[in-house]
Amino acid sequence: MLLEKERSLIVDYGKRLLASGLTVGTGGNLSVFDRASGYVAISPSGLDYENTQPEDIVIVDMKGVIVDGQRRPSSEFAMHSGMYEKRPDINAVVHTHSAFATTLACLECSLPAVHYLIGFAGKEVKCAPYATFGTQELADSACRTIGEDKAVLLAHHGLLTAGADIGEAFMVAEQVEYCAELYWRARAIGKPDVIPDSEMNRIIDKFNDYGRA
Numbered sequence: 563m564l565l566e567k568e569r570s571l572i573v574d575y576g577k578r579l580l581a582s583g584l585t586v587g588t589g590g591n592l593s594v595f596d597r598a599s600g601y602v603a604i605s606p607s608g609l610d611y612e613n614t615q616p617e618d619i620v621i622v623d624m625k626g627v628i629v630d631g632q633r634r635p636s637s638e639f640a641m642h643s644g645m646y647e648k649r650p651d652i653n654a655v656v657h658t659h660s661a662f663a664t665t666l667a668c669l670e671c672s673l674p675a676v677h678y679l680i681g682f683a684g685k686e687v688k689c690a691p692y693a694t695f696g697t698q699e700l701a702d703s704a705c706r707t708i709g710e711d712k713a714v715l716l717a718h719h720g721l722l723t724a725g726a727d728i729g730e731a732f733m734v735a736e737q738v739e740y741c742a743e744l745y746w747r748a749r750a751i752g753k754p755d756v757i758p759d760s761e762m763n764r765i766i767d768k769f770n771d772y773g774r775a
């Protein structure tokens with residue numbers, strides 16, 4: 563079976579998306595890019611994570627042509643492949659509609675640095691202008707807005723996160739959702755200050771050192 567390891571990772575992290583409350587039902591999608599072959603392993607369209615098996619994962623080339631698999635790839639493939647094209651440091655993408663991050667996205671509101679853990683994603687998480695789900699326009703909007711960050715909100719839709727591997731992309735999704743909840747709570751009872759740029763640079767450097775240690 564082509565990209566067996568990558569297929570298993572997607573099955574495993576799909577279940578983790580459910581267990582962590584980052585998605586419900588068939589919501590969201592995830593992929594891993596194998597740069598050696600140029601193929602993407604991506605979750606299938608409309609299949610719930612509990613019942614997904616490695617053979618259900620779809621292998622597609624960067625144009626979206628199915629190389630191996632019986633199912634249809636996620637309708638958001640363009641958003642995933644766009645990230646891999648634009649960012650040589652990115653080999654995995656997670657997309658969810660997690661409640662707190664999506665609440666901010668419904669307000670077309672970026673997530674500012676009110677807690678240091680946002681540093682796993684960048685100095686803030688920007689919100690990409692709205693486009694219809696499953697379109698090239700949405701992929702373009704997300705890819706333009708994310709810049710060099712590892713997360714981007716999608717207006718009136720959800721969250722996209724990226725990483726060097728699926729473990730990182732998933733961790734960033736968890737941290738962004740946590741920071742979005744903290745921001746929502748903080749705004750409910752006060753007006754939180756934002757961590758200054760210079761301090762965020764320091765935090766991000768420390769995270770990078772930690773990653774290499």
Ligand SMILES: [Zn+2]
Pocket residue numbers: 590638657658659695719720
């Ligand atoms: Zn979506």
